[in-house]
Amino acid sequence: PGAPARLINLNADMAEGYGPWAMTDDAGLLEIASTANVACGGHAGDARQMARVLGLAASKGASVGAHPGYDDKPGFGRRVIPLPHREIEELVAVQTGALLGVARLARARAGFLHGIDVTHVKPHGALNNLACVDAGVAAAIARAIAAVDERLILLAPAGSELLAAGAATGLPTASEVFADRAYLADGTLAPRSMKGSVIHDPDAAAAHAVRLASGKPVKALDTGADVVLRADSVCVHGDKPEAVAQARRVRDALVGAGFRLATLPEVVAASGGVDPMFK
Numbered sequence: 001p002g003a004p005a006r007l008i009n010l011n012a013d014m015a016e017g018y019g020p021w022a023m024t025d026d027a028g029l030l031e032i033a034s035t036a037n038v039a040c041g042g043h044a045g046d047a048r049q050m051a052r053v054l055g056l057a058a059s060k061g062a063s064v065g066a067h068p069g070y071d072d073k074p075g076f077g078r079r080v081i082p083l084p085h086r087e088i089e090e091l092v093a094v095q096t097g098a099l100l101g102v103a104r105l106a107r108a109r110a111g112f113l114h115g116i117d118v119t120h121v122k123p124h125g126a127l128n129n130l131a132c133v134d135a136g137v138a139a140a141i142a143r144a145i146a147a148v149d150e151r152l153i154l155l156a157p158a159g160s161e162l163l164a165a166g167a168a169t170g171l172p173t174a175s176e177v178f179a180d181r182a183y184l185a186d187g188t189l190a191p192r193s194m195k196g197s198v199i200h201d202p203d204a205a206a207a208h209a210v211r212l213a214s215g216k217p218v219k220a221l222d223t224g225a226d227v228v229l230r231a232d233s234v235c236v237h238g239d240k241p242e243a244v245a246q247a248r249r250v251r252d253a254l255v256g257a258g259f260r261l262a263t264l265p266e267v268v269a270a271s272g273g274v275d276p277m278f279k
Contacts, residue, residue: 007270009261013037016239032248042095044073045067077126085139088127096148153173154174197221209253
């Protein structure tokens, strides 16, 4: 027999709608992704959207996490709002807590105690990007998550201040790379304002994802230098028309390269970093 398949997580952002309007094809994405990041009322999302995605994820065996962001629906959470660290703690805690509450309701409705669990937190958009380079913001996010439940995994961009803050706070952490985004030489995401920063072509995103997941270098968009990042999880953004086709191509390429898709708790557990409750 050959070597065992390497575990990798494939995550996508979901429940990014409001009321009757939905931006993301959550059902389509959950046929492919092994983890859902659920918008929970900040940049998008409401109780109905959260409950719907929690149920879908449970039916597919996907893990679920909170996806808190700036309370800025018109800007979709992609504009930095200057806030004191205490207010950042509060917005992360209240949005994460909202999803935890809806998950408990979903379990009660389904008549069972487990199977609809919130196991991680992944900040959204501008808040996430700021926390990658601002140690104070990163620490505020990590404190808030730990205060809600110190067993929650912090899913954070590879090599970021946010990933370091999670580890320093004692949270289980997972290192994230992006199939559909280009990188700068310092390892941060290229700003969306830069030409070529968003990868739309499914084949290009798939090749990019396999290189990142395999620890191989990708070319920096700004300098052309080699960038190598650690990958526990690969993200495909759900808020674009080609999201499902791109996610399917990324999944197929990862499997073809010898990876086995797993939930985020499974990937973190394999590295010895998650509470057994969440396995």
